[in-house]
Amino acid sequence: MPYQTTLRRLATALALACGGASLHATAATTAETPTRIVIGFAPGGALDIFARTLGEKLRVSLGTPVLVENRPGASARLALENVRRAAPDGKTVLISPAPPFTIFPLTYKRLPYDPDKDFVPVAYLADVPLVASASVNQPYRTMQEYLAWVKREPGKGGVGLVTLGGSIHFGVLSLSKAIGVPLLPTAYRGAVMMLTDEIGGTLPLGIDAVAGQMELYRAGKIRFLGVTGTRRSALLPDVPTLAEAGAPGFETASGWYSAFLPAGTPPATVARIEKAMLEAIKDPVVRDKMAALGMEMNGQSGAALRKLILDQRAQWRPVVEASGFTAND
Structure with a gap:
């Protein structure tokens, strides 16, 4: 076999070997x-x-x-x-x-x-279900009772939330329009501060994620009045949706x-x-x-x-x- 042909075949074999190694290396790098x-x-x-x-x-x-x-x-x-x-x-x-x-x-x-x-x-x-809650010391025990109360006390309709410009904010505005009573979305810098005012009685109602309120609920500090969404939460099967409880506007407000x-x-x-x-x-x-x-x-x-x-x-x-x-x- 001519010397040049042998060299060409050897070079081809080396190229194929190197190419295969390169492909394996690329695949390994991608996986890693x-x-x-x-x-x-x-x-x-x-x-x-x-x-x-x-x-x-x-x-x-x-x-x-x-x-x-x-x-x-x-x-x-x-x-x-x-x-x-x-x-x-x-x-x-x-x-x-x-x-x-x-x-x-x-x-x-x-x-x-x-x-x-x-x-x-x-x-x-x-x-991420959200739930409306109120202090156990408030005169209302259900969402229907809260709505009746706020209609009697239209200047006290503050609703706590942690972010303006979110679905809860606009849900509150929708509810306000539906019941014909001005409800004021009141923004807090965090759920802890909102719940502190709620328990203290200065905030009539607050709406936030279920998880952040469960400990206070189990301790008997707050009541759950209704959950957002179109169906009851599996986490709170006994709590009605806000729509069920007569408070429309929160059907698409769950996180x-x-x-x-x-x-x-x-x-x-x-x-x-x-x-x-x-x-x-x-x-x-x-x-x-x-x-x-x-x-x-x-x-x-x-x-x-x-x-x-x-x-x-x-x-x-x-x-x-x-x-x-x-x-x-």
Whole structure:
């Protein structure tokens, strides 16, 4: 065999070997690259615990390390901006509450992201029921009695909440219109301060997540008058919905957590992560752990999530526009 031919064949074999090694190295590197779950809240809260619990399941199902990255600030908008700028390779997942997708597009004149164009809905993961509560020392024991009381005392209709410009704020405005009595949404810097005023009797009614109020409820300090949403919460089956109790306006006010990927992520990658997410929240350990934090696992597809977002935004639009409220933080 000529010397040159031998060299050419040897060079070809080496090239193929190196190419194969390169492909294996690339695959290994991709598998070893951590998947980031980005949330817009500080460590230690309910969403942080939820994200880390999901991360443990995804580490196995996706075959990759999973890291939770906390980017608190600007009402979770910093987290959305971080994910918007990420490579669309399935390695960066956003878990977000509802407002950045349903309410903020209606209340902010400018957002650093387009909720419909910059993200791909992946999975509707969990519901976060909210409950209206009052001190046990108040003269009303039910929502119907509260509404009768506030009609007799129209100047005392303060309703506590922790964020202006959210679904509870606009739910209060809807209820106010429905009953013909001015109700004043009163914002607090945190649920603890709101509940302190509620127990002390200076705040007639407060609305916040179930989990943050359960300890006071069990201690007999507050009463639960009604939950948001269209069905009773599995966490509080004996507490009627606010609509059942004669207080309309809160049917779409419950919180939720859902997963999103950057726009441009390949459909096969989206489908793989959707499947892994939905399988994770079916795990009884996950469901029980999150129930203790006031969450109910939902488990709907990305397509269902997209429809939910558009429907809720459409429902809130006339209420927001009628209020004249504009967010400017």
